Amino acid sequence: MLRFRDAFTPLPFLGASATAVRSWRQTQRTALVVLTAVFVTSAAMAANGGQPSIFSILIKWSPLLLWGFLFNLLISILSMGAGTLVGVPLGMLQTSPVRPVAAVARFITQFFRNAPWLVMLFICVMLLPFEIRVFGLRIPFPDWVKAVIGFALPAMANVAEIVRGAMISVPSGQWESAESLGFTRTQCVMKIILPQCIKRMLPPWMNLYSLITMATVNASVVGVNEMLTLTAQVHAAEGSRPELLAPLYAYSLVCFFIYAYPIGKWTEYLERKYQVKD
């Protein structure tokens, strides 16, 4: 089927989507060039005679740093999983026709959405107990588990908002025509609105996951042994030479970039694929 966009000579402002494939390759190339430039420049600044080269230092500490990075990923996956499990029902409740239910759900969402992530993290890490006793059973609560809760709460609120946003962004005509066809509200939500929503929700959900992954380094501020904490320790172990800081932090930047960039590209691809143009 020939779409209007294809039939028409590309307007200047539609250029971006028409040349999407080409610009993707270009982006990849640019990103690689930028990263390499950052890395090499900082490494070159750090390289001076007598001292071990920055590359040998990075290679030496890579196992430790990458272990820290894996820990970041674990925190991000657990937080996002928990946040989604609670966030989806919370989002659906917000569109409930029962006013009080919608209001309570709305309040919870707004509260945790407006609370800054770093403050939430501080609160969870400093005010949650270090263990819980249930029927004489002791469940230990290490810092990183509290950090997961600290990230899961804002994740939950943001997922809820994504669900709500997707549901109300379905054109009102869809609700009205479903109603006039005799669908009940539940049927309408389950059979008409939600199927359209999943496509709309997936890209922002993945964006949120990306943001959560980026936020996991904040856990270093409260002393969780993740990548950024380990980076500081490596820096200290190598004699705290200030010229090592740029390459060490660049190393973290590169790790996160390699992980998040494909996710971001996949999100963009899904956004294009699911785009509802009328």
Add this chain to the structure above:
Amino acid sequence: MQPVYDWFREFYERTGINLTFIYDGFDRARMIKGFWLTIELSIITIVLSVLVGVLGAWLQRTRLKPLRAAVDGFVSLFRNTPPLVQIYFFYFGLGFMLPRVLDPSTGSMVPLITNVQWAILSLSLFAGAFNIEIFRSGIEAVPNSMIEAADSLGYTRTQIYWKIVLPLAIRNSLPALGNNLVNLVKTTNLAYAIAVPELMYVSKQIWSDATNVREMMIFLLIAYIVLVQLLVVFLNWLERALKIPGYGQTEGA
């Protein structure tokens, strides 16, 4: 104000709820300073990041390929790396490489760019990278039928862009832009990590001195929620003011 201060001091003695930043002159002074710095950081970074976003979205439409590629590279780099590491990289990594300059007022050597300026710079670039994408997808989300209709009504391309696409694109971008700006206000407290004396940092100082972690935490939460709520109210007003009937969800459906 003295009776109020006394009341809070007595309140502490009665209940154990220690709000030093109200009754203690020293804590009060630094809390007010910290609060203002957070507001300042928020406003400056919001303005700069929106500028970065508009400029970037505009540059992405030029015919110059290298320029487009540079904007794309910038966006992917800043979107896909943690803002905290960016701040560290800028402040510790690059800050170390810059020369120190003589401060004429004190006669000592000071960094060329202060930690507050690094925080503003890196936070604006981080949020700006998101804004570029938001403005771009806002432009792309304008229905083709609108363009088709305008075209059949005899609008020129320039007219279509300025009179049809852009006004709708702004409305399309607003919710996402609002989200990002709210996130930005909440992210300003990452400057805490490089010792910028904003709300979070000051609170930490106060709870370290007075060991009133719980009170300070609750206060922080309320303070940020109030700040964010102010922005949300403004953005909601803007969204309502720009609303077109029939475009998007109608109220009460």
